Amino acid sequence: MCGIIGIVGKSSVNQALYDGLTMLQHRGQDAAGIVTCDNNRLYLRKNNGLVRDVFHTRHMLNLRGNMGIGHVRYPTAGCESGAEAQPFYVNSPYGISLAHNGNLTNADALKNDLFREDLRHINTDSDSEILLNVLAHELHKLNKLKINHEDIFTAVRGVHQRCRGGYAAVTMITGYGLVAFRDPYGIRPIVFGKRETATGTEYMVASESVAINVLGFELVRDLVPGEALFITAEGQLYTQQCAENPVYSPCIFEIVYMARPDSIIDGISVYKARLRMGKFLAKKILRLYPKHDIDVVIPIPDTSRTAAVQLAHVLNRKYREGFVKNRYIPRTFIMPGQSMRKKSVRQKLNAINLEFQHKNVLLVDDSIVRGTTCKQIIQMARDAGAKKVYFASAAPPVRYPNVYGIDMPSVEELLAHNRTTEEIADIIGADWLVYQDLEDLLAGARKGNKNIKHFDTSCFTGHYVTGDVDQSYLEQLAFRRNDTAKMERQFETTEVIELYNVI
């Protein structure tokens, strides 16, 4: 769930790209990058860190031109090295740069094919470098000095035929314009917008609508699954469906946790969907515990707040901000290692004792994944003087790995895997625990857009919409990306590549 952005403007786009990336920072905290194009020359800055740390005035001044793309990264493949920060670049054909949100499930086979058949070298373990080279090859094989929108859509059709998994991508073809595309299941989100200026229409593509709103663009719509968009450097827009059998199946975890509440994804207001999650969860609590003795509802900031407000309202109990969040500590779930995540929970959240003393509190979180947050938070509530601590998760139990762009690679790390709700309550130290039912979560999301019949719910059900994920893939993924493997890799190879894809 990285954040991607692209703008074709009528004046310099560096500041707008920077501002847009700050609106997408919650999607990736590990690395950030921008590449711009001016007079057929590219200017790139990327590195590890938050947006505000990666771009200083001198970098901003160098990012020239009226067209560019950007990325904030949360790794799901390869390593955390700055060498794998995006956008990636390949010089042939035409000079193409790419920013990718998602994860390819056939990356190994593609890498092999790219080397043996397409004679292309992939220098990192990032699946995004593979996606870029597949697109480059599909363009290359047209064997044309000059390409038009039809050629570009032909190449994207080729990408859909070869690539599997989740991918929303924005690419820039030097001298031509900006190309964005979404995988045939629409797993990862991508929207576009436009803005009228005195000198013509400007276009913008982004992972979430919030970036489009804040920059003063008007949201046009989501790209539908399989669709591609091409905006010429002069500002002409073309769109085309490039997949044979697209099936709308957006990732439900975007609604649960990833996206900002003020975003609209696939026509669904994330905010309203989260309110409905709170309502359904309250109804379930009333069904299970009609004589409950909850005194107060307390959210675990930030993401659960929206659901908790509505949950408290339906339960007819007070909603209180019992935990104060340190605004300078980023999101913990998307941090790379367990020790960092664990330490950060305590740095991030602190209890206001008077909201807990002598009370039976219901703590609400949007989800429980590894259990890092809830274990510590329940203890903090007890230390703050709570009589009883109940816990509600606005999402169902996360029991299976995610393979489409969220870093949940190993079942061993998932608290709910092979455990009952009672066992989990015991481990986290809650007096009782309640999870949202999947049907209610889906109903809450569907109410926002009745046309969406399916969602990718793989982390709750183990059913993978792309149909290509088998046990051996999951074993490989867990082997490569479990926390211990990541930690070992950090010491071995982090900065060894040193080929930063510099333009």
Ligand SMILES: O=P(O)(O)OC[C@H]1O[C@H](OP(=O)(O)OP(=O)(O)O)[C@H](O)[C@@H]1O
């Ligand atoms: O069970 P866990 O593995 O701890 O993961 C789930 C937790 O992580 C998230 O919070 P996060 O701090 O990442 O983001 P937020 O501030 O947006 O809530 C989420 O809201 C849960 O609290």
Ligand SMILES: NC(=O)CC[C@H](N)C(=O)O
């Ligand atoms: N979370 C994502 O979208 C990750 C993008 C890409 N797979 C990477 O690891 O860099």
Ligand SMILES: [Mg+2]
């Ligand atoms: Mg949270």
